[in-house]
Amino acid sequence: MYTQGLDGQPAEAAVVDESALEQRFLARVDAEEKIEPKDWMPARYRNTLIRQISQHAHSEIVGMLPEGNWITRAPTLKRKAILIAKVQDEGGHGAYLYSAAETLGVSRDQLIEQLLSGKAKYSSIFNYPTPTWADVGAIGWLVDGAAIMNQIPLCRCSYGPYARAMVRVCREESFHQRQGYDLMLQLARGTPDQKRMAQEALNRWWWPALMMFGPSDANSTHTGDSQRWKIKRFSNDELRQKFVDFTVPQAKFLDLTVPDPQLHWDESKQQYSFGPIDWSEFDQVLKGNGPCNTERLAARRNAHAAGAWVREAASAYAAKRRPSAAGVAA
Amino acid sequence: MEDQRQWPLFEVFIRARGGLDHKHVGSLHAADPSMALDHARDLYTRRQEGVSIWVVPSKAIIASDPAETDSLFEPARDKIYRHPTFYVIPDEVKTL
Numbered sequence A: 001m002y003t004q005g006l007d008g009q010p011a012e013a014a015v016v017d018e019s020a021l022e023q024r025f026l027a028r029v030d031a032e033e034k035i036e037p038k039d040w041m042p043a044r045y046r047n048t049l050i051r052q053i054s055q056h057a058h059s060e061i062v063g064m065l066p067e068g069n070w071i072t073r074a075p076t077l078k079r080k081a082i083l084i085a086k087v088q089d090e091g092g093h094g095a096y097l098y099s100a101a102e103t104l105g106v107s108r109d110q111l112i113e114q115l116l117s118g119k120a121k122y123s124s125i126f127n128y129p130t131p132t133w134a135d136v137g138a139i140g141w142l143v144d145g146a147a148i149m150n151q152i153p154l155c156r157c158s159y160g161p162y163a164r165a166m167v168r169v170c171r172e173e174s175f176h177q178r179q180g181y182d183l184m185l186q187l188a189r190g191t192p193d194q195k196r197m198a199q200e201a202l203n204r205w206w207w208p209a210l211m212m213f214g215p216s217d218a219n220s221t222h223t224g225d226s227q228r229w230k231i232k233r234f235s236n237d238e239l240r241q242k243f244v245d246f247t248v249p250q251a252k253f254l255d256l257t258v259p260d261p262q263l264h265w266d267e268s269k270q271q272y273s274f275g276p277i278d279w280s281e282f283d284q285v286l287k288g289n290g291p292c293n294t295e296r297l298a299a300r301r302n303a304h305a306a307g308a309w310v311r312e313a314a315s316a317y318a319a320k321r322r323p324s325a326a327g328v329a330a
Numbered sequence B: 001m002e003d004q005r006q007w008p009l010f011e012v013f014i015r016a017r018g019g020l021d022h023k024h025v026g027s028l029h030a031a032d033p034s035m036a037l038d039h040a041r042d043l044y045t046r047r048q049e050g051v052s053i054w055v056v057p058s059k060a061i062i063a064s065d066p067a068e069t070d071s072l073f074e075p076a077r078d079k080i081y082r083h084p085t086f087y088v089i090p091d092e093v094k095t096l
């Protein structure tokens, strides 16, 4: 049921009338029915989902690193407990999403291998450093905030296992964003030094957070099919605009300044108008030249290698205890 | 030795509160059933989502085939007489 694909997926070539199947598939998508793992689906739909869900999973896993950096140095026990809970949630999100990807016929080992080899992508935002405690607040507020904006429509995505995983994720994200804002609020209302720290963190994370929504619609390659298949419901620019409109008043309440001199309320459009995004920076980080690309991947590889003996020991123990073990291992 | 590196998959079912059914919530990999229970606790009950957990090896689940959906479920569609609303009872008749 949830493991489809690993042990005997019907060869696509054996299908007699693919176009009829595709018509039926599209009709079901149009009718807002969910596509489930064992249902017929076009190979391109499957591959798009594998790419998107696994990138999403990798992002959750790598996303534990920038904040994990501060767990041992959180300023109070309360903040430390909150941060541990938040980072643990992100690990859980990665696990839900890997499971969803696996229903499409790719194995967990393959996915991990793609991340560790550098072949797979993850969200560029996690290639930025967290030099101060305020960055932890800025990440929760802005990065999780942007993620929520992206993820809420995914709860209605046409692929059942992905949609269900996203419902679970979204339920937990609100805590992430609020604890981040709460942290920023405390700093912004604190000493002048603390307030400056909060402002500098906002300066560092504002533009990368806007880039999280991906290239502008004019340059977005994957949007057409994804919208047709109801994987994606809103365009990158629509979501980015919504994020800006939600977030600017929150920054005002903190009495912090959004680092965009062109930012202003557009009375005619009833929305904020903001300055141009530096896409060359986005491209550089995407290509692996961000401030922490190498460090993040090295940390994941190291964790994987350092944990190998634990996984092997658990496997050996399980094999020893398996009641129907086929005699002596050959 | 056979390759046991990829841990088997388990499906996780949670009883949210006493008196309710266990409900499927997702899946996870674990080396053995007791690790599957531990992981299920960490992964699916961090906010008091449950009072009881079942884990079942995914291999053990036998699922119906979507291609047979019609032949399996269509026969029930026209048997509306199986529902109480099929029967019109005069207003005078009470508690029925």
Ligand SMILES: [Fe+2]
Binding pocket: A060, A089, A090, A093, A169
């Ligand atoms: Fe997350």
Ligand SMILES: [Fe+2]
Binding pocket: A090, A144, A147, A173, A176
């Ligand atoms: Fe989060």
